[in-house]
Amino acid sequence: MTAITETPAAVRERPSVVRRVVVVSVVVLAVALLVCGYVLVRAFVVKPANGPDAFRDRPASVSLTVVAGASTVQGTLSADWVSGLYRPGTETVNAGINGHTTEDMLARLDRDVIQLHPDRVIMLIGTNDLRGDVDPALSRAHMSTILDRLAAETEAKVAVMSLQPLGEQIGSEYNDRVRAYNAMLREEASAHGADYLPLFENLVPLLGADAPDFSFPILRTAFDRFLFGRTFNEMSQSHGLRVTVDNVHLNERGAGVAHRLAAQWLEAN
Numbered sequence: 115m116t117a118i119t120e121t122p123a124a125v126r127e128r129p130s131v132v133r134r135v136v137v138v139s140v141v142v143l144a145v146a147l148l149v150c151g152y153v154l155v156r157a158f159v160v161k162p163a164n165g166p167d168a169f170r171d172r173p174a175s176v177s178l179t180v181v182a183g184a185s186t187v188q189g190t191l192s193a194d195w196v197s198g199l200y201r202p203g204t205e206t207v208n209a210g211i212n213g214h215t216t217e218d219m220l221a222r223l224d225r226d227v228i229q230l231h232p233d234r235v236i237m238l239i240g241t242n243d244l245r246g247d248v249d250p251a252l253s254r255a256h257m258s259t260i261l262d263r264l265a266a267e268t269e270a271k272v273a274v275m276s277l278q279p280l281g282e283q284i285g286s287e288y289n290d291r292v293r294a295y296n297a298m299l300r301e302e303a304s305a306h307g308a309d310y311l312p313l314f315e316n317l318v319p320l321l322g323a324d325a326p327d328f329s330f331p332i333l334r335t336a337f338d339r340f341l342f343g344r345t346f347n348e349m350s351q352s353h354g355l356r357v358t359v360d361n362v363h364l365n366e367r368g369a370g371v372a373h374r375l376a377a378q379w380l381e382a383n
Contacts, residue, residue, distance in 0.1 A: 156340040162188060162208040164197060166226040169207050177201075179380060180227050180270075182209040182219060183238035185363060186278060186372075191335055192363035193346045195373035201380045204233070215242045216256035223260055228267050234383055235264055236311070236376055238275040240299070241362065244291055245280070254298050261306035271383045272308040274299050275375065276315065278368060281361040282325035284318055309383075311375045317357050317368055326354045328361050335360045 169178060181187055181196045187210025189196055199206045209226040211218070219239045227235060237260065243253045257274075264272050276296040280288040296314050303310040331353070338344040346365035350356065357368035364372065 154336065156190070156336075158190075158212055158336070160190065162190075162194075162197070162210070164206060164208045166207055166209050166230060169205060169230055172205065177204040178207055178230055178232045179204055179234040179236070180207040180209050180230060180232040181236045181238070181376070182223075182227055184210055184214040184219075184242055185212040186210070186241065187238050188212050189369075191332065191339070192359065193366045193369035195364070195369035195376070198373060199376055199380060204380075207232070210238075213242055214239065215246065215248060216240055216253050216260070217248075220256050220260055223263060228263065232268060232270045234380065235268070235270045235272045236275060236379070237261075237272065238277070238313070238372075240277050240295055241280065244277070244288075244295055245362075250295070250298065253295070254302065257299065257302050258306070261302060261308055264308075265306055272303075272306070273311050273376075273379050273383075274303040274308050275311040275372065276300070276313045278313055278317055278358065278362075278364060278372075279321065281328035282321045282355055282358060283328070284321055284325075286328065288328060309379060311379060313372050313375060316371050316375065320357050320367070320371075322356055324354070325356075329353075330362055331360050332362075335363065 166180075172178070179199065179201065181199070186192045187196060187208060189208065189210065191212060196206060196208045196210070207230060216239050219237075240253060240257070261272065261274070264270060276299055277292050280286075280292050283289065292314060300310045335349060338349050339346070346359045346363075346369075347367060349359045350365040350367075353360065355361065355365070357365060357371070359365050
């Protein structure tokens, strides 16, 4: 039996092939990391252009409406209903930050709201308290302090918007908790002379009877939005949802309801 031996050229070629495979693998990995980094920065780090910092040196003659809250306000993982708010002679500040709780909102209330000397404030905060199992009594205490400080340290008219549904199964345990939280918001708003804007109550009639079980594909939302350029409504349809993108954030339809409620309140105030 004749032995098969490699030629010197074949022996020299083998390390070259290995190097090419390594280089290609490194390039592919680097591109993947860059793409992931881009998406995550756009989704979780970049703040709205009309955030509080853009208005710290505004002329005294400019009237300000501050909309404060978490991701449903920030409008990167949720459809943006804040930037389109309009009232003659008024600028709208987006003081939403992804992931924030009532405790976070209270901690930055002075910097992002009170120091701007707003004429109107719309507050939408609490979804992350519910999702993080924050003690309801602590959430109430935070909200009460927020409203106390707005009343004492500003001359702003204030509105509190109810939380959107968590998942679109309206009879779920999650949404029982949302109802209880919204009842607290209504009570606190009334006790502090603020208006209550019923977002939850206006979204419920738009929900279907065949909603899927709760899931929260937030990373898929980020990549669909910032890598593939899908609209929030398109993402909702792929998940079998009607007013939310991922059972938490609002699509364009749901955001349109929030916008309408806010716009009507601004017109009256």
